[in-house]
Structure formats: C-alpha cells, structure tokens
Amino acid sequence: MTGPATLFSGSPTTNGMPPPLTIIIFGASGDLTHRKLLPALFDQAVDGLLHPETRIVGVARSPKTHGEFREEILTSVQTFSRYSGKLDLFPEFEKRIFYHAMTFEDPNGYNALRTTLLSEDFRNPTKGNVLYYLATPPSYFVPIIRNLGAYGLSAINESETPGEKGFTRIIVEKPFGHDLASAQDLNREVLQVFRENQVFRIDHYLGKETVQNIVVFRLSNPVFGSLWSNVHVKSVHITVHEAVGVEGRGAYFEEAGILRDMVQNHLFQLMTLTAMEPPVAFEAQAIRDEKVKVLRSLRPIRTEDIPRILVRGQYTVGEVAGVPVPGYRNEPKIPPTSDTPTFARIKVEVQNWRWAGVPFYLTAGKRMSRRETSIRIVFKEFPFALFRLAGCPGTVPNELVIRIQPNEGISLRFGIKRPGGQLVIDPVEMDFSYQTAYHDKAPDAYERLLHDAIAGDSTLFARNDEVERSWTFIAPLLGDISRLSPLRFYTAGTDGPEEQDRINDPDTA
Ligand code: NDP
Ligand code: BG6
Secondary structure, three states: OOOOOOOOOOOOOOOOOOOOOEEEEOOOOOHHHHHHHHHHHHHHHOOOOOOOOOOOEEEEEEOOOHHHHHHHHHHHEEEEEEOOOHHHHHHHHHEEEEEEOOOOOOOOHHHHHHHHHHHHHHHHHOOOEEEEEOOHHHHHHHHHHHHHHEEEEEEEHHHHHOOOOOEEEEEOOOOOOHHHHHHHHHHHHHHHHHHHHEEEOOHHHHHHHHHHHHHHHHHHHHHOOOOOOOOOOOEEEEEEOOOOOOOOOHHHHHHHEEEEEHHHHHHHHHHHHHOOEEEEEEHHHHHHHHHHHHHHOOOOHHHHHHHHHHEEEEOOOOEEEEEEOOOOHOOOOOOOOOOOEEEEEEEHHHOOOOOOOOOOEEEEOEEOOOEEEEEEEEEEEOOOOOHOOOOOOOOOOEEEEEEEEEEEEEEEEEEEEEEOOOOEEEEEEEEEHHHHOOOOOOOOHHHHHHHHHHOOOOOOEOOOOHHHHHHHHHHHHHOOOOOOOOEEEEEHHHOOOHHHHHHOOOOOO
C-alpha cells in the first residue's frame, strides 16, 4: 500500500542517495538564487535527489528572519520550479532552510557561520559535509574565498573532526575573471584556500541535457561518429541567438559585452564538446583533458586577422515578437556612445589532424528575432556531383542540426528524388524531438550541476587550465578593436547585422 507522497518519497536506495550536507549560498537574496538555485534544490528534493538531512543556509546582507527568507523562497518555488504544482511538499523542504545575515567583509559573520557548521544540529546529521556556493557579484569572489580560508571554513571538517572527515567544496559562479590576468588571479586565490578537486567552476550550459547529448550522440552512434572530421565535414556553425536584451543588467553587460558574457564560456563549451577527441574514459579528468586540447589547437588570433574573422554588432530600437524594445544605447546604465557588442560572429580554426581546414563559425546575439541555440554540421558533397553536373536542380549538402534549445532535438537533411517524370531533388528532413519522445520537462541545468557538485563529480565543470586557455585565445578581441572590427548596427528583432555573412567562406557556408 502506498501512503501519501512526501518530499523524499522518491528517494533512491541508499547506494544512489547523495550524501547529506550543508549548502551555504552567499548571495541568498539575489536573482540567481531565487530564479535558479532554490527552485532547483526544491525540484531535486521532490525527485528524491537531495538527502533528507540536507541543510541550506542563505547568506546575504539584508537583515531578515528564517521565516521571512522561507516565505521568499516559497514565492520563488511557486514561480520557477518544475514542481510548482507540488507545493504541499514545501513545508517539509523549508524546515531545512536557514538565513544568516552578514556582510561579506564582516569577520564576525564568518565566525558565526563556523559556529553554526560545527554545532551538533548541523555537523552530525550532515556528517560535516559542506558546499559553498558563490552566487554574489564577482567582485566578492576573492574576499569571500580569502575569508573562508582565514576563518577556518575551507577545511572546516578536516581540521575539526579528525576520523570523521566530511568534504568541503566550493562552486564559483560565472564570470570566472574578465580576462586572462584576472582569471589567473582568481585561480591563484581559490587554489590557495581550496584544492582543485574541491573547486567547481560553473558554466550552466554544461548542465543542459542537450549539451551533454552532444558527446553521447557523437560517440554512441558510429553512423555519425565516423563522419565527424574534415574528411566529411565542410563547416560547423554554433549559434546562440537570444530574444532577450540585457534584462536590467546594463552595468554588467556594458563591461562584459557578448564576447565575455557568452562566447568565452558558453559557446566555447559547445565548440570543445563538438570538436574534442573521444576521451580514454568517460570521467572528469579524461573529458576535460580532451576539451583543453581543442582550446590548445585553436589557431591564435593575430591582429591582422581580426577584420577577416570577426563581425561585431549592436542592436538598435526595434520589435521582438511584436513587442517594441529599446536599442542597446537606450537601455538603463548604457552610455549613448557605447561600443559594446551585443552580437558577434567569429570564425575559428581548430588546427589539428581531425579538423584542419574546417571553419567553425561561432555566433551569439541578443535581441534576435527568436531564441535559438543550435549546432549545425554541414557535410561535404561527393567530389563527383553527378546530379549537379547533370543540371538537376535542388541538390543541397547534407546537414545535421543539433537543436540545443528550444524545441530540443536533432534533424538530418538529405535530398530525395521528387516523384514524377522530371529529375528534381528535394531537400527533406528526418527529425527527432525530445518533446515527442520524452514528455516530461527536463530538469533545469542548475539541478544537474548542483547534483554533480554534491556527488563530487566535476565532469560538467570547467577546470582551471580550461578557463585560462579560453581567455588566452579570446584576449586579442577584448581590447579596443573598433578600428579593426567596427560595430555594425542591427534592428532589434532581426537576426543580426548583414555584415555577418562577410566572414563566411562562400564554399563552406
Ligand atoms: P544579485 O545582484 O541579484 O545578488 C547579489 C547578492 O549578493 C544579494 O543577495 C546581495 O544581498 C548580496 N550582497 C551583495 N553585496 C553584499 C555584501 N557586501 N555583503 C553581503 N551580501 C552582499 O546578483 P545575481 O544573483 O544576479 O548574480 C549572482 C552571480 O551569479 C553573479 O556572479 C552573476 O554573474 C552570476 N550569474 C547570474 C545569472 C542570473 O541570471 N542572475 C546568470 C548567470 C550567472 P542583499 O540583497 O542583502 O544586499
Ligand atoms: C548567462 C548570460 O550566462 O546566460 C546571459 O550571462 C544569458 O546574458 C544567459 O542570457 C543565457 O542562458 P540560457 O540558459 O537562457 O541560454
């Protein structure tokens, strides 16, 4: 007989159960915590993927009681959770949530946190395991890390409970630095206090099901895996179009621009997963080794190459899905002469045995006509194009499109003979849709990433050398390059500046 559902009723067996722990979220009143982290933790709890003894402590500056914090979280869960229809389970979840008011500079705050973590109520049920999450403005990453070290919080259980050691881990949000030097500084600071295997650098694209599927699709299907090289592939197009603009983050975006905000991290992740060699084993170290090799193989950007390989754009006033939207320079906190790109297309070359000669086009843009993230692989035609030579209309290259979001799926384009007396080839598509095959809504990326960090699996997180390599590669595009690559304006709600096609090779586009 089954009783009423309870929050942890879906729990896997003890073997599959993640360990109990205390999760300390710095930046607990922030947008990320409310829109993503706490709804993700609730969803995990409903799915039975959070140990029942888990404690969650929110840390931020504004004074508030545990009760007030829990009420705020209820609203977040109502709005953003996959399980907003299961709010009857919230009372059990909220019992594990606490709030700790402090400023990130305050020594007393860290001492009080330490006392909490060492108290019997926390240490015993959680076996001393602690996961810190830095969901704060990036300027606080280093001060918090230093203070965690200075006040004995980075190795809290290792020193305090010999014989019963718990783990201590830290998740660092993006952006991980704003250039190579700052990323190196941040790596140095974090590795002075934590060991690399305790550090989880987030790129939420890695938590997306469809992004993980890039590797699975390639390496589990010989039909496609064996075509995955310059022998058969003509060009690769990685595109992240967003309909949204800067969403109230004008001050941040004006400093970052699309190259730092999207390309250095999310698009490079998509590129490395697409281009990497099969790892020797399906485990964190091996996979991350292969991704770093791709970054090492990128043809370095020389100043004289910039006009040929980069197009930068910025949106002007327009309409997205019928709704009027301001131009970038009219957004709050953006100077009227801003040179910050909200669109970029870069042509990159992976100079290795597998990919030499195949251009990779990386495109990211805000205020496009619609949201669409995809990887399009265009295949070469036969050297002897029989039907083209015979003047047959309609021959098109084969194309594989991995739709990352939305309408997640994979399609393959090929040509068939149109029925009838004339020889005409029509392009048609075979299409796989996640929505049709799996009806349930996939877990959010943050659910997967929190789950993996709790389990100690760093496969889906960026390693220190990976982050530094990506900054090294993109560095020549981050300074004042307005002369080499003048800003091209595009109307909001369109698909970017006309000039974007200028960098496509005519025979590989
Ligand atoms: P917010 O500005 O919304 O939140 C900042 C948080 O930090 C608040 O809880 C604030 O507390 C707290 N805080 C700020 N200064 C202090 C201080 N001196 N002492 C104590 N608490 C302080 O930031 P977001 O949630 O938007 O972003 C957090 C991180 O996540 C950033 O690194 C961002 O780049 C990253 N990120 C965010 C995304 C998003 O969609 N929001 C997406 C991807 C990454 P209080 O309110 O009490 O002042
Ligand atoms: C964030 C960027 O990392 O990713 C945002 O800072 C961007 O500017 C967001 O909108 C896109 O994420 P997603 O999951 O909506 O594609």
